Amino acid sequence: MAGMHKSEIANPVLNWIDSRLPVITMMQKEYGVFPTPKNFNYFWNFGALAMVNLVIMILTGIFLAMNYQPNTELAFDSVQRIMRDVNYGWLIRYVHQNGASMFFIVTYIHIFRGLYYGSYKTPRELLWMLGVVIFLLMMATAFLGYVLPWGQMSYWGATVITNLFSAFPWIGPKIVTLLWGGFSVDNPTLNRFFSLHYLLPFVIVGVVFLHIAALHIVGSNNPLGIDVKGPQDTLPFHPYYTVKDSVGMCVYLMVFAAFVFFAPNYLGDPVNFIPANPLQTPAHIVPEWYFLPFYAILRSVPDKLLGVCLMFGSILLLFILPWLDTSPVRSARFRPIYRILIWVLVACVVVLGFCGARPPEGIWVILSRICTLYYFAHFLVILPILGKLERPLPLPESISQSVMGGGGGGPMPSGAHAKPMEKA
Amino acid sequence: MRALRSMIAGVLMGGLAIASPAVGPALAAGDAPTPPAQNWSFDRIFGTFDLAAAQRGFQVYSEVCSACHSMRLLSYRDLAGIGLTNDQIKAIAAAVTVPQGLDDQGAPKEGPGTPASRFKRPFPNDVAARAGNNGALPPDLSLLSNAFLNGPDYIHGVLTGYADPPAGFTLMDGMNYNKYFIGHQIAMPKPLSDGQVTYADGTTASVEQMSRDVVTFLTWAANPEMVERKQMGVRVILFLLLMTCVTYAVKRKIWADVH
Numbered sequence: 001m002a003g004m005h006k007s008e009i010a011n012p013v014l015n016w017i018d019s020r021l022p023v024i025t026m027m028q029k030e031y032g033v034f035p036t037p038k039n040f041n042y043f044w045n046f047g048a049l050a051m052v053n054l055v056i057m058i059l060t061g062i063f064l065a066m067n068y069q070p071n072t073e074l075a076f077d078s079v080q081r082i083m084r085d086v087n088y089g090w091l092i093r094y095v096h097q098n099g100a101s102m103f104f105i106v107t108y109i110h111i112f113r114g115l116y117y118g119s120y121k122t123p124r125e126l127l128w129m130l131g132v133v134i135f136l137l138m139m140a141t142a143f144l145g146y147v148l149p150w151g152q153m154s155y156w157g158a159t160v161i162t163n164l165f166s167a168f169p170w171i172g173p174k175i176v177t178l179l180w181g182g183f184s185v186d187n188p189t190l191n192r193f194f195s196l197h198y199l200l201p202f203v204i205v206g207v208v209f210l211h212i213a214a215l216h217i218v219g220s221n222n223p224l225g226i227d228v229k230g231p232q233d234t235l236p237f238h239p240y241y242t243v244k245d246s247v248g249m250c251v252y253l254m255v256f257a258a259f260v261f262f263a264p265n266y267l268g269d270p271v272n273f274i275p276a277n278p279l280q281t282p283a284h285i286v287p288e289w290y291f292l293p294f295y296a297i298l299r300s301v302p303d304k305l306l307g308v309c310l311m312f313g314s315i316l317l318l319f320i321l322p323w324l325d326t327s328p329v330r331s332a333r334f335r336p337i338y339r340i341l342i343w344v345l346v347a348c349v350v351v352l353g354f355c356g357a358r359p360p361e362g363i364w365v366i367l368s369r370i371c372t373l374y375y376f377a378h379f380l381v382i383l384p385i386l387g388k389l390e391r392p393l394p395l396p397e398s399i400s401q402s403v404m405g406g407g408g409g410g411p412m413p414s415g416a417h418a419k420p421m422e423k424a
Numbered sequence: 425m426r427a428l429r430s431m432i433a434g435v436l437m438g439g440l441a442i443a444s445p446a447v448g449p450a451l452a453a454g455d456a457p458t459p460p461a462q463n464w465s466f467d468r469i470f471g472t473f474d475l476a477a478a479q480r481g482f483q484v485y486s487e488v489c490s491a492c493h494s495m496r497l498l499s500y501r502d503l504a505g506i507g508l509t510n511d512q513i514k515a516i517a518a519a520v521t522v523p524q525g526l527d528d529q530g531a532p533k534e535g536p537g538t539p540a541s542r543f544k545r546p547f548p549n550d551v552a553a554r555a556g557n558n559g560a561l562p563p564d565l566s567l568l569s570n571a572f573l574n575g576p577d578y579i580h581g582v583l584t585g586y587a588d589p590p591a592g593f594t595l596m597d598g599m600n601y602n603k604y605f606i607g608h609q610i611a612m613p614k615p616l617s618d619g620q621v622t623y624a625d626g627t628t629a630s631v632e633q634m635s636r637d638v639v640t641f642l643t644w645a646a647n648p649e650m651v652e653r654k655q656m657g658v659r660v661i662l663f664l665l666l667m668t669c670v671t672y673a674v675k676r677k678i679w680a681d682v683h
Contacts (some may be wrong), residue, residue, distance in 0.1 A: 038682060077497070080567075081567075083649070084502070084648060084649075090649040091653075091656075094653075147537060234429060235682065239678050240682070243671065243674055243675045243679075244675055244679075246674075247668065247671045247672050247675050250664055251668055254661060254665065254666050254668065257657060257660045257661055257664060258657075258661065260657070261653055261657025261660060261661070262469055262654065263657075264659055265570060270570060270571050270572050270573055270575065271571065272561075273567040273568075273569075273571040273646075274571050283606075
């Protein structure tokens, strides 16, 4: 088996490298000629955008870490020193700060894309589960990072969230002490949070690599949700999708820039401009906007342990989604009832976001309970049953036929029932 | 068409989700009414700081606020940002006495400030500040303008919102009634009164005028990079707009043979 790779690169230097370590051949195979369904819409930009966002976060984060002091006495002022005295420090910090929000916007759209077009269904279950792992790591990283500026909301957010673990019987208090490195949120907490905040992004990079590797084995899903039948259904990734992703990236960067340059603190909580004070609790402790739906689920039940279980459960649920959804049809386009219910789910999550920002009283509690109930019912009850009851619309024969014929429904009624999924 | 429609709906939903936290703190502010929105020179995309107002505001801070409130994140050199000259800054800094390390014998030394010195703090520490203010801690003003939702409107509202308490309202000992302060009871006595400072440029020093000036100064102090940031932002957005058009044109050309 040993022996050099037969490289087809003309340039002798590159050929020498490629024969010994075929990275150029690999890049050409995976990103050059890689056969990609020809019917992607712009929702398929968001995976690439998330990748770009991850790189932006790591680069800005490295430069911030050069000037940040993970010490309770110095942290707040060291961030302000970055803002005021470091060359373009304000730019690096505002990009990093708003980059976290952009990362969640992009990721939430990416997840929605997966839900709407059934990208989690066979053979992409593992690909989807790796995505859920990335999402969990992102949430942990964002939470840890929000603590670092050591403002009032950093401190009290850290106190509230770490205290959630105390709800677990027996081991709970021990976990909390371990997270804190002591008996309250203090300097050891800040030290370990900084260390982990620097570590986790690289773990994300690793899982992203697996996510993409799995994607390149099973191939991309597409808006029709039907399998690729042959070369007539695909296009080489480059230049078709490199250029289409570039268009999306320019628009994404414009939204990003609008936040960074014109409303850098719009998505943040003003209370975090006050240094952390363990003796003074803010009137309302609210997490960053991207955690609000989960925060609302947590507070929707009066029992702490149940609330914590529901909150974690709402995400862990996504791991078994491929088996909860019993419909063989992937794309919501051909599922008349699911197509409505997916928007009900989105509406529930948005309402939960509003509820999470309000004090848990009156109408907000009732709304969070209704929406929490629907959230879980959607995945645990509706999806398993709906797959059996729903009559899907006729599927088009193939991607190329649908593209040529125009219109989403497809001209050929022959595929009235979904065929068993074959491996692409 | 269908994809387009779902996309627009998605964007709208996303917009709602983003708007939610911004609404949250407004309600969370408690029982105090929202102070009326003001027009500020630094508002909006092309807004810059009215430097004359910021300089007058610095005068108000120096002559009034600085008796109790520190601005520990600012150095005198930063005042170049509101248009003071190097000579003016050197003179302002030299007027205060600051610690300057140790002398040859190891005893703490003091001397005149330099442009690199931090703003002189009125009290050596928080305990002393409380002791000198009836138990209440005057907050540091470096970031105050950013520390509330619509901070400039709020600070202006509080500075001009002193009034007699309404009938039936019981004030705690040593507290003052304020229309806009959260909880309506503020430890700080009414800080500004008409004609309290004499402006060099002849502007009438009404409470309203002094408050607006000091809010402009504080907003600059909390966001000294704002003008540079907005200018860069306009250039970046214009560049990206151009890039979007170019890449979209290239995309159309490359995809022309597919459709």
